[in-house]
Structure formats: C-alpha cells, structure tokens
Amino acid sequence: MSRPAPFSLRLNDDERAKLEAQAGAMPLSSYIKSVIFAEEAPRYRKRRKTPVEEQRLLAEILARLGQSRQANNLNQIAKHLNLGTLVVDPDLEEDLKRAIAEVSWMRATLMDALGKSS
Structure with a gap:
C-alpha cells in the first residue's frame, strides 16, 4: 500500500512562532490536523453551482x-x-x-x- 505524498506548508518566522505557541506541547502536525478537521472549522469557499x-x-x-x-x-x-x-x-x-x-x-x-x- 503506497502512502500519499506529504503536504508542505511554508511559513515565515513569525507565523511559525505563532503556530508553535498556539500548539503548546502538542506536536505541530497534530495541532494543525486538529484545527483543520474540527467540525466547527470555518469554511471559506462557497460551493459554486454546477x-x-x-x-x-x-x-x-x-x-x-x-x-x-x-x-x-x-x-x-x-x-x-x-x-x-x-x-x-x-x-x-x-x-x-x-x-x-x-x-x-x-x-x-x-x-x-x-x-x-x-
């Protein structure tokens, strides 16, 4: 079974520091997943009509x-x-x-x- 390609996110130093502060003791990848896949996560793209x-x-x-x-x-x-x-x-x-x-x-x-x- 092949694994999907890793996802990369580029941040500047300030963004990285803010993200690390928000994650606290949680690993960054776990924190990012918890925010992205939260049920109440905001959805910014409006579904377009077909x-x-x-x-x-x-x-x-x-x-x-x-x-x-x-x-x-x-x-x-x-x-x-x-x-x-x-x-x-x-x-x-x-x-x-x-x-x-x-x-x-x-x-x-x-x-x-x-x-x-x-």
Missing part, C-alpha cells in the same frame, strides 16, 4: 432577451428623450416599469449564475 445550473440560468436570460423588445423600446425612448420629444403617458410609464423589472431580473440572475451576491 456548470449545468449556470448554463440553465444563462440560457433563460438569453431566451428572455430574444423574446423581449425591451432593448429596442429603451432605445426609442432614449432617442425621443434626446430629441426633446418624449411624452410620458401611462403606456410609456408602464413600459418603463416593465423594462426596469426585466433588467433587474436579468442582473440578479446573472449575478446568481456567476455565484455573486447581488
């Missing part, structure tokens, strides 16, 4: 973009705003609210797919 889940979220966003005319509608609104001919009526106000909701959903979904908090 690529399949990320791809599903990204595909959903692309599908929404393909079905939506929001980009064109916002472009037309910007054009009229720049020309000074923008008239805000109830229909336009509703279109703007819908566009804001769509963009907000897309941002949140993209952040989620990338494993970032929004």
Whole structure:
C-alpha cells in the first residue's frame, strides 16, 4: 500500500512562532490536523453551482432577451428623450416599469449564475 505524498506548508518566522505557541506541547502536525478537521472549522469557499445550473440560468436570460423588445423600446425612448420629444403617458410609464423589472431580473440572475451576491 503506497502512502500519499506529504503536504508542505511554508511559513515565515513569525507565523511559525505563532503556530508553535498556539500548539503548546502538542506536536505541530497534530495541532494543525486538529484545527483543520474540527467540525466547527470555518469554511471559506462557497460551493459554486454546477456548470449545468449556470448554463440553465444563462440560457433563460438569453431566451428572455430574444423574446423581449425591451432593448429596442429603451432605445426609442432614449432617442425621443434626446430629441426633446418624449411624452410620458401611462403606456410609456408602464413600459418603463416593465423594462426596469426585466433588467433587474436579468442582473440578479446573472449575478446568481456567476455565484455573486447581488
């Protein structure tokens, strides 16, 4: 039966001294193992979604973009705003609210797919 390769950890002099002080009379390797494998040891890496889940979220966003005319509608609104001919009526106000909701959903979904908090 072969043994796994040893694990190496490089420390500067101050780090080594601090580790030895924390270990007390316990051998360093035993102390390090007790800290690392403790049930309450902090976990720093967040589990990422599987690529399949990320791809599903990204595909959903692309599908929404393909079905939506929001980009064109916002472009037309910007054009009229720049020309000074923008008239805000109830229909336009509703279109703007819908566009804001769509963009907000897309941002949140993209952040989620990338494993970032929004």
